[in-house]
Each structure stands twice: as C-alpha cells, then as structure tokens.
Amino acid sequence: MSDDRVAAAFARARSEERAALVAYLTAYDGGPEHSLACVRAAIDAGADVIELGIPFSDPSADGPAICAAMVRARAHGATVDRVLELLATLRRSHDAAVVLFGYANPMLHKGGEAFAAAAAQAGADGVLVVDAPPESAGPLREPARAHGLHWIPLVAPTTTAERRTLITAGGSGFVYAITLAGVTGAALQEQGSAADATLRAQLEATRAVTSLPVAAGFGVRRRTQVVRLAALADGVVVGTALVEAAQRGPRAVTELVHELREGCLR
Amino acid sequence: MIFVDVDGDRRGHRPGGVSRDRVHRLRGLNHAAAAVVPLHASLQAANAVTTTPDDALPREGNFGRFGGRWVAETLMPAVVELERAWDEARADPSFVAAIDTTLRQWAGRPSALSPALRLAAKLGTRARLWLKREDCNHTGSHKINNCVGQVLLAQRMGKTRIIAETGAGQHGVATATVCAYVGLPCVVYMGAVDVERQQLNVLRMRMLGAEVVPVTAGSATLKDAINEALRDWVAHPVDTHYVIGSVMGPHPYPTMVRELQRVIGREAKAQLHAAVGKLPDAVVACVGGGSNAMGIFADFVADPEVALFGVEAAGAGLDGLHAATMARGSEGVYHGMRSRVLQDDDGQLQEAHSISAGLDYPGVGPEHAWLHETGRARYLSVDDDGALAAVTTLARTEGILPALESAHAIAALPEVLALLGYDRDRGEGRDVLINVSGRGDKDMHTIAARMQEPTP
Numbered sequence: 001m002s003d004d005r006v007a008a009a010f011a012r013a014r015s016e017e018r019a020a021l022v023a024y025l026t027a028y029d030g031g032p033e034h035s036l037a038c039v040r041a042a043i044d045a046g047a048d049v050i051e052l053g054i055p056f057s058d059p060s061a062d063g064p065a066i067c068a069a070m071v072r073a074r075a076h077g078a079t080v081d082r083v084l085e086l087l088a089t090l091r092r093s094h095d096a097a098v099v100l101f102g103y104a105n106p107m108l109h110k111g112g113e114a115f116a117a118a119a120a121q122a123g124a125d126g127v128l129v130v131d132a133p134p135e136s137a138g139p140l141r142e143p144a145r146a147h148g149l150h151w152i153p154l155v156a157p158t159t160t161a162e163r164r165t166l167i168t169a170g171g172s173g174f175v176y177a178i179t180l181a182g183v184t185g186a187a188l189q190e191q192g193s194a195a196d197a198t199l200r201a202q203l204e205a206t207r208a209v210t211s212l213p214v215a216a217g218f219g220v221r222r223r224t225q226v227v228r229l230a231a232l233a234d235g236v237v238v239g240t241a242l243v244e245a246a247q248r249g250p251r252a253v254t255e256l257v258h259e260l261r262e263g264c265l266r
Numbered sequence: 267m268i269f270v271d272v273d274g275d276r277r278g279h280r281p282g283g284v285s286r287d288r289v290h291r292l293r294g295l296n297h298a299a300a301a302v303v304p305l306h307a308s309l310q311a312a313n314a315v316t317t318t319p320d321d322a323l324p325r326e327g328n329f330g331r332f333g334g335r336w337v338a339e340t341l342m343p344a345v346v347e348l349e350r351a352w353d354e355a356r357a358d359p360s361f362v363a364a365i366d367t368t369l370r371q372w373a374g375r376p377s378a379l380s381p382a383l384r385l386a387a388k389l390g391t392r393a394r395l396w397l398k399r400e401d402c403n404h405t406g407s408h409k410i411n412n413c414v415g416q417v418l419l420a421q422r423m424g425k426t427r428i429i430a431e432t433g434a435g436q437h438g439v440a441t442a443t444v445c446a447y448v449g450l451p452c453v454v455y456m457g458a459v460d461v462e463r464q465q466l467n468v469l470r471m472r473m474l475g476a477e478v479v480p481v482t483a484g485s486a487t488l489k490d491a492i493n494e495a496l497r498d499w500v501a502h503p504v505d506t507h508y509v510i511g512s513v514m515g516p517h518p519y520p521t522m523v524r525e526l527q528r529v530i531g532r533e534a535k536a537q538l539h540a541a542v543g544k545l546p547d548a549v550v551a552c553v554g555g556g557s558n559a560m561g562i563f564a565d566f567v568a569d570p571e572v573a574l575f576g577v578e579a580a581g582a583g584l585d586g587l588h589a590a591t592m593a594r595g596s597e598g599v600y601h602g603m604r605s606r607v608l609q610d611d612d613g614q615l616q617e618a619h620s621i622s623a624g625l626d627y628p629g630v631g632p633e634h635a636w637l638h639e640t641g642r643a644r645y646l647s648v649d650d651d652g653a654l655a656a657v658t659t660l661a662r663t664e665g666i667l668p669a670l671e672s673a674h675a676i677a678a679l680p681e682v683l684a685l686l687g688y689d690r691d692r693g694e695g696r697d698v699l700i701n702v703s704g705r706g707d708k709d710m711h712t713i714a715a716r717m718q719e720p721t722p
Contacts, residue, residue: 057614058489058600060496061338067483079612104336104599109613131336131599156340158503163342181340182501 005097005125006150006173009048010213010234018264019230022174022215023047023257024101024239025246026055026069027086028078034249035073036086041250042242043096045257049174049215051128051237054083054102061130063183065240069247080106080115084122091123099126099152099173107140116143126150126173134170141170150174155206157181157198168210174235177206177216184218184239203232226263236264327517329636335516337602341496344503345602349518351423356525361422365526368414372447373404375411375529379537382700384663385676391683393693396546398534398562398701401668407704408530408558409440413509415526417444420507427502430509431455431495433488433554434624434671435467436704437511442476452476455494457487460623467708485617488627492601512555513631516602520631527561534699535565546699548573550682552674553645554589554625556634558703567642573686574643576634577678579620583649587619591630592638592645598629605632621650621712622670624704644685652677654716657706669704670712676700 013020023042028035039050055073059066087098100119107115107129119127127144129137134153141151150173155164158181168175179199199216206214216229217237229236238260245252327333327349335345355361369375382395389395400408420428428450432438438454445452454471458480461468471478484490499508513520513527531549538546549566551559553576566572581588588594591606598607600615608616608628618628637643648656653670656677661667668676679700683689688696706713 058484058493060493060601061340061500063497074614081612105607105609105615106613108599109609130338131602133335133337133339133342136334136336154339156338156342158340158343160343163339167339178340181503183497 005095006049006099009097010174013048013264014234017266019226019233019266020048020213020215020235021046021257021261021264022049022051022217022235022237023242024051024053024237025242026053026066026073027083028055028073028076029069029243029246030072031076032082032086035246036090037250038246038253039090040094041253042257043094045254046261047096047257049097049099049235051099051101051239052083052087054080054100054106056103056106059103061183063240065243066184069243080110081118084118084124087124088122097125098123099128099150100124101128102130104129104132104140112139113143115140116147116149119144120147120149124149126152128152128154128176130154134167137170145172152176154178155202157202159202161205164206165209168206168212171212174213174215175206175210176237177203177214177233179216179218179220179229182218200232223259223263226260230264230266236260327521329520329633330639332603332605332632332635333517333520334604334632335602336599336604337496337516338500340500341503341516344499345516345518347423348507352419352518352522355419355422361418364418365415368418369411369529373410373414374402376533376537377402377530379534379541380664380666381541382664385660388659388663389679389683390690391688391693392690393547393683393686393688393696393698394542395679396534396538396541396697396699397664397666398530398699400530400558401666401672401702401705405436405440405443406707407436407440407669408527408561408701409437409511409704410443411529411561412511412523412526412557413437413440413444416507416509416522417441417448417450420509421448421450423507425505425507426450427506428452428509429455429495429498429506430511431488431491432467432511433457433460433491433626434622434669435460435464435471435708436624436669438476438478439467439470439474441509441511442471442474445476446474453498454478455481455491455498457485457491458482459486460488460491463712464623464708465711487618488623489601489615489618489629496601512557513560513633514555514601514603514605514629520603520633523557524560524564524633527557528564530558530561530701531563531565534562538697538699542697544697545569545572546697547571548575548682548686549699549701550575550577550675550678551701552576552625552671552703553578553592553630553634554620554622554627554671555629556631558701560631560633562699562701563637563643567637574637575678575682576637576643576645577674578630578645578647579622579625579653579674580647580649581619581621584647587617588647588649589618589620589625589627590647591628592634593647595628595630597635600629603629603632605635606630606638621653621716622674622709624669624671625674646678646681648674648677654713657709657713666702667706668702669706670709672701672703673706675703
C-alpha cells in the first residue's frame with residue numbers, strides 16, 4: 001500500500017538504520033488541547049508511530065500511571081467519539097501513522113462496524129485492542145480490515161509457538177511484542193538476566209513466523225533500554241514514561257522523545 | 267390443637283397460620299432426607315451429555331453469544347492451560363473424590379434443607395418453602411464449594427501461589443481458609459470501601475495467614491478488586507492461580523465454577539425428593555455474579571417444569587444507584603467475558619450499588635445473561651430496604667440470620683409467589699426452593715449502621 005503510513009514509518013526507520021519509535025499517549029489526558037499539543041510534540045520530535053489511547057473505566061491490563069491518565073482523561077470528558085474528533089483535528093496538521101489503542105467494550109458498544117468506519121474516517125491507520133485475543137476479536141477485527149485499518153496483533157512472553165502463528169497470521173501493520181509479563185509501566189528485566197534471554201528468544205521466535213515489523217514494548221522508560229531493544233526489534237514502544245512526561249507538558253514530551261529517538265539508532 | 271400465629275402469638279386459628287403438628291411433621295421430613303447423591307456423581311455427570319446451554323454450542327465456553335474469552339494475550343495461555351487441567355481433573359475419579367471428601371470431612375456438606383413453615387405462614391402461602399442452607403457451610407457461605415475445587419485444582423496443576431478478589435469478604439475468607447488448609451500462600455484483593463464495611467472478614471482472612479490488599483482505584487469495590495487481581499495475574503501467569511469467586515470471567519471459569527457449585531442444587535434435588543418425592547416447582551436465588559444461583563439452578567435447567575428466579579440488587583432503587591444488570595444493564599465485554607453490564611452511552615462501566623457488598627457488581631455471569639435472554643430463568647430485583655426487612659423476617663420466623671445477599675432472595679418471595687399464583691388459597695402441594703447462600707454475621711455492622719440512621 002503506497003498510502004500505508006505504518007509501513008512507511010517502519011520503512012523510513014529501517015532506511016535510516018534505526019528502530020522506529022512508537023509513542024503511546026492517552027487521548028484527552030489534561031484535556032483536548034493539552035492532549036493534542038502533546039501528541040503534536042511527540043510527532044514533531046521524531047516519534048514514528050503514535051498509539052493514541054482511548055480511555056476506559058476499567059483498564060485491567062494497565063499499570064497505575066496509565067490508569068490515572070485514563071481517569072484524568074475521562075474527567076475531561078473523553079469519549080470514543082471525542083477521541084476520534086481529536087484525531088481528525090490532528091490529521092489537519094500531521095500525517096504521522098496513528099494507531100488507536102484501547103479496550104474492547106467502548107468499541108463494541110459503538111458497534112464494530114460503526115467504530116471501524118468512524119476510526120477510518122477520522123484518519124486512523126490501525127487498531128490495537130488489549131483484551132481481544134484472536135479467538136474473540138472477529139467482531140472488531142473484520143470491520144477494521146474492511147475499512148482498511150491495520151489490526152495490530154499482540155504477542156506476550158507467555159505466548160506459545162502455536163498461538164504466535166495464530167496471532168500474527170490475523171494481523172497487519174506491525175506486531176506488538178509485550179516484553180514482560182505484567183501491566184504497563186512495570187520494570188523491564190535487567191540486561192543479561194535469564195528474563196532478558198527469554199525476551200531475546202521471544203523476539204526471535206516472533207520474527208521467525210511473520211514478515212511484519214516487530215515493535216517491542218512494556219517497561220521501556222530510558223534511552224539505555226531503548227538501545228537494547230533497538231538492536232533486537234524493528235520498533236520500540238514507550239508508554240508510561242511519555243504519559244508521565246505529558247503531565248509536565250509538551251516541552252517535556254519533546255525532550256523525552258529526542259532522548260528516546262537517539263537510543264533508536266543502531 | 268394449638269395454632270401458632272405468624273408472629274408467634276397464640277391467638278388461635280388464623281388464615282395462613284400453620285399447625286404446630288404440621289410444622290413438626292414437615293420439619294421432621296428433613297431428617298429423612300439424609301440420603302444424598304454422592305458429590306462426585308455431580309462432577310462426573312457434567313462430563314456426560316446434558317442439556318445445559320453451553321453443551322449445545324461450540325467449545326469456546328459460549329452461552330449463545332455470551333461468555334467467551336476477552337483477556338490480555340499474556341493471560342490467554344494461562345486460561346487455556348486452566349481449561350485443559352480442569353477437563354482432565356474432572357474426569358479423574360481421584361480428583362473428584364478428593365473434592366468430595368474435603369467437602370464432607372472438612373466443609374460440612376451436605377448442607378441441610380430446612381422447611382420454612384412459619385415463613386410460609388407469614389407470607390400467606392400454602393406452598394411449601396424449602397431453604398437450602400449454604401449458610402451452614404464452613405466459613406458461612408456457598409463460596410467454600412468453589413474454593414475447595416479450585417484450590418485443589420491449582421495444587422494439582424503445580425501452582426505455588428493463590429490470588430483472589432472479594433467483595434463481601436465471603437469468597438476471600440473461603441479462599442484464605444482453603445489455602446491455609448492445604449498450605450498455599452494467598453493474596454486477596456479487596457476494594458477499600460469493602461475493607462471498611464467488612465472489617466470482620468478482613469480480620470478473619472489475616473488470621474488465616476492471607477495477605478489482604480486494599481484497592482483504592484475506581485469505586486474501590488468488587489469490580490476494582492477484580493481489575494487489580496487481573497493485573498496481578500498478568501504479572502504472574504505461570505506460578506499463580508486466580509480463584510475467581512463467581513460464574514464469571516473468561517472461559518473456563520463460568521462453567522467450572524458452575525460445576526463446582528452444582529453440588530447445591532444436586533443435594534437439594536435429592537433432599538427434596540426424599541422429603542416430598544418430587545421436583546420443586548420453583549427455585550429462587552440471589553444474583554450478583556451469580557454463583558450460588560447457577561449452583562442451585564444447574565441441576566434444574568433441564569427440567570422445564572421448574573421455574574427459575576434470580577434476584578438482583580435494586581440498591582437505592584432502579585432509577586438510582588443499583589446493581590440490577592438484568593433490569594437496567596445491556597450487552598458488553600467486561601472482565602474477560604461477554605455478558606450484561608451496567609454501562610453508559612460510551613461503553614464505560616458504571617458503578618454498581620447494593621447494601622450487600624457481595625451483589626455490588628456491575629456485571630453478571632454470562633450463563634445468567636443467556637438464561638435471561640432465552641427466558642429460561644426470570645430475574646427480579648429487590649432494593650436495600652427490602653433486603654434489610656427480609657433479614658429480620660427470616661430471623662424471626664425461622665431463626666436464621668441470612669447474609670444481606672441471601673436476604674434479597676427471601677425478599678423477592680412475595681413477588682415470586684404472586685407470579686406463580688401460590689396465594690393462601692392455592693399453592694397447596696407446591697414446593698419452592700430458596701437458596702440461603704450465606705449467613706448474616708458479616709453484615710451485622712452494616713445492618714446496625716443502617717438501622718441507626720435517622721428516618722427522613
């Protein structure tokens with residue numbers, strides 16, 4: 001797809017001999033203007049792909065920082081439709097790849113078809129749903145595909161070989177490899193540890209079953225960690241640290257993205 | 267012959283009064299009901315072809331379009347492993363016998379079936395009311411049945427750590443108790459609000475060696491405790507078993523918990539058969555997540571002549587804060603399953619309210635959503651005041667202080683009897699089975715605080 005922003009983002013990063021930086025931010029955190037300013041700051045500072053979080057009342061796979069961001073965002077009036085409006089506004093000024101990140105219920109409540117149509121209309125490039133494993137995902141995945149959206153699959157450290165094939169076969173855009181068993185914001189294992197070897201094995205096994213780019217995330221906060229993962233994966237996902245920076249404002253987001261982006265160079 | 271007034275006064279015969287002879291005769295029948303189908307038969311029967319809704323459908327643990335698995339990928343291997351282990355275990359006679367023995371030797375099964383003659387008289391019905399006495403179980407509720415099964419399964423799977431969440435504290439206490447019995451470490455997540463209103467149960471869990479973790483997120487009640495337990499499980503999917511306390515969550519939990527609770531209805535069926543030689547005409551149970559109700563319903567679902575009634579919490583009223591998932595909820599995906607939930611126009615979960623911490627949950631087990639949709643079971647709702655009044659009613663007519671959860675089922679009886687047409691003049695020879703899911707000791711603080719509130 002020549003107009004595939006996600007593929008273009010990973011291709012560009014590859015040609016520059018670096019991993020792509022995938023930046024997660026919770027939409028509406030701090031209110032719509034603040035949130036939009038932070039997303040723009042992340043793109044301007046060099047984030048290749050934005051994961052735009054749709055707030056949910058019960059984010060059971062997220063850690064305290066992102067849970068709190070979702071509470072703040074909802075206090076500012078965040079709804080699925082308003083997040084899509086925010087994305088449409090962003091599209092008037094920015095052309096970066098944007099993937100919607102969230103939980104199944106708000107999307108299903110709007111309706112799988114209605115959600116996919118609205119997301120595509122707003123300018124989304126893909127959808128990533130935390131609690132929709134491939135066996136269940138149909139009602140969201142099929143409409144998303146029909147509207148030209150990527151369905152971003154997730155593989156976990158606990159994922160078996162059999163499931164890895166099933167998961168990656170149903171996805172497109174890139175594969176999100178969760179680097180640790182835990183919620184977002186937990187600490188990544190130390191380099192050289194047994195867990196680190198497991199992580200390497202997990203990424204290698206994932207790359208062996210798919211030609212999609214593989215982005216690794218969960219627990220990545222600092223440049224040094226980005227450097228490690230950049231050597232192993234096509235992309236590095238940073239969430240919690242960016243959400244914390246966004247609370248300090250767009251300038252803090254810019255600074256952090258600059259720092260992380262340097263770490264992406266191989 | 268002396269006739270006993272419903273309030274215990276000897277004022278002679280009144281319509282709806284009941285003879286003491288009849289009380290003794292019917293209550294005596296209970297002693298003859300000791301012959302009970304062995305517990306293991308109930309588990310093994312579950313492997314045979316039955317007509318429960320899920321058996322007619324694909325293997326993914328669906329009840330119609332309800333159920334399924336909606337969890338983070340990190341947990342998928344754990345729930346798949348659990349499903350396999352459960353399927354193997356329940357086909358293994360030695361495992362089934364271990365549950366059976368533990369329930370009998372340690373947890374106090376079978377529980378009694380008590381005829382409620384004075385309650386029937388008070389309600390003005392000629393129907394016979396039968397109370398299935400899960401309040402008599404070790405730790406005071408039906409929760410122990412499921413915990414014995416799941417903790418023994420976890421042990422068999424080689425898990426070294428148990429986590430659970432609790433609302434009222436009954437499930438937490440039951441899990442902590444079984445963990446102490448088998449020697450496994452136990453962490454219980456509990457909403458901070460529930461920690462406050464169920465202090466006695468918090469103390470019990472800590473005495474049993476469990477770690478109780480108060481959860482302050484969200485509404486600080488059961489749903490938030492479940493989120494926190496899910497987060498713990500996501501972080502420890504290999505060594506930890508999560509003992510879900512109701513017929514909810516991702517497959518296989520809804521069916522597994524139902525099968526572990528099926529003992530309630532299985533025993534009641536045999537006990538009633540021994541007493542009156544027939545099936546009940548109706549079965550009534552309270553519904554939060556719905557485990558005691560599925561436990562007592564399960565053996566009657568395939569008997570169409572038995573009417574099933576679930577009773578949910580209307581809290582402060584159906585137009586105020588409540589936990590009435592059937593009356594006011596809609597279809598949604600939550601806590602690993604597709605079921606009915608309380609949600610707003612944006613698909614965000616709403617806070618539930620009930621005076622009973624155990625019913626204070628914005629979701630319900632998927633099999634209940636299915637029984638509701640197919641009309642096989644009918645769901646009623648009772649508000650906080652109704653439940654409070656029913657505690658006193660049952661205490662003074664039958665000498666049983668029920669949990670506030672169970673009181674919802676008692677409070678719904680006038681409506682149930684009216685729907686069935688079992689008034690003073692009819693209902694003779696009809697039998698209504700009610701699950702008293704737990705005892706009320708844990709709720710005494712809540713009840714006392716409410717009763718001291720000045721009337722507006």
